[in-house]
Amino acid sequence: MSTVIRANGSTRNYVYKTIRDKIINWEIKPGQKISEKEVSEELSVSRTPVREAFLQLAQEDLLEIYPQIGTVVSKIDFSLVEEARFVRETIERAIVRDLCENVSEDFIFEMETNVTMQALCIEKGTHKRLFELDQQFHYLLYKENKKIRTWMFIRQMNGHFDRLRSLRLASDPNWNLIVNQHKEIFENIMKKDPAGAEATMGSHLLLVNSEKESLKENYSNYFKN
Amino acid sequence: MSTVIRANGSTRNYVYKTIRDKIINWEIKPGQKISEKEVSEELSVSRTPVREAFLQLAQEDLLEIYPQIGTVVSKIDFSLVEEARFVRETIERAIVRDLCENVSEDFIFEMETNVTMQALCIEKGTHKRLFELDQQFHYLLYKENKKIRTWMFIRQMNGHFDRLRSLRLASDPNWNLIVNQHKEIFENIMKKDPAGAEATMGSHLLLVNSEKESLKENYSNYFKN
């Protein structure tokens, strides 16, 4: 292991981030087998940190570990997607409502930057980049409302939700709606319109439901139900 | 390791549950040192499953692991308590509101049983038993609303919140208010009164704030701030 990698965190964390990223971005497919030994050889580390990363990913329902049999990347489970969506909608409605009372200068600047970059992404960005900006947009809301720990925990239960969002961005290049909704949520906060912000956030987090059926048809192998 | 223990789950899980229970019930105090080797000897297992349990507990902010230095049980952090309280209030208000539309027979039976046992607890129960019934009461709400996964994730971020609740039950034997609120929430659901249920749940989950200051004074060593 190079010192460079370890400087950014432990080996365990490096393995965890690497695998999680691959799963969310569909480089490793739902249902695909994956083994501790195989990964440890690919990344040139021992089984221990790989195993620890696996346990964390299993905790997030991204891996299913069957003792003495093997480990597979979990197929997308719509009930998990729906629960994650429900939690995010409920919490983020409360957050944007609260943010209408007062926000900091830093927040405004970061949001303006983020929304601008999203608009640029429509022209010449990748879906992966837009996904990251989307993620950051929501993170900024939690941060400004002093709910960073909440964000981290919710992120943990978002694995299946995130994979669906990622797939949606990749398969449908019409990103205008999403970017516009982000812009609108931000504008509602600036106008101190809690009802508007809440409503927009609600419909924003309902989007994932709209294409559920078509995705399910086209990629049925990757879904549990 | 006896087969009996393993039958109820892996060694890792056994260690995890044992330590978590001790932390929540103040058998291991905030700020106290704890080491992988020590625990592995006490429970007669190797360091590996103990370490894995430690990692999970650190993930829940119940342990703070300092590499090459040691591990301590984290002191109670009010900002974490508040975030956990916020999430639970927001989510559970939404859940009880929704449950006012329709509930199953099983749910009614289980809730009646639970509330009755809570009432008995006031007379001759232990605070630990009441804590468990309290926990089960809220779990039943999530279960009936098909949010079991949500419950499991929220439970993960409730370590600091739970310790405070446990301390409160132990130091103030006046449990009437809590038990009555539980009863009232259930009755509101049965009366199909969403506004009432939501309001009662709101004030119920605000209770922990009320004695914050006095607990902080009497047990200042155990708090981070």
Next chain:
DNA sequence: TTGTGTTAACTTGTATACTAGTTAGACTAG
């Protein structure tokens, strides 16, 4: 007495060895 260097005993992180259990395929008996 004070300050400094050394060492020994700890800590967690990582690597490896061993255990127990599953599975798929080859091989053999009928």
Next chain:
DNA sequence: CTAGTCTAACTAGTATACAAGTTAACACAA
């Protein structure tokens, strides 16, 4: 050819060995 058995190669779970770093106590010199 078929059915059944056995084996070899895999899996994850657990135990142990080693690495790297911290700390505190102790010895010793100024």
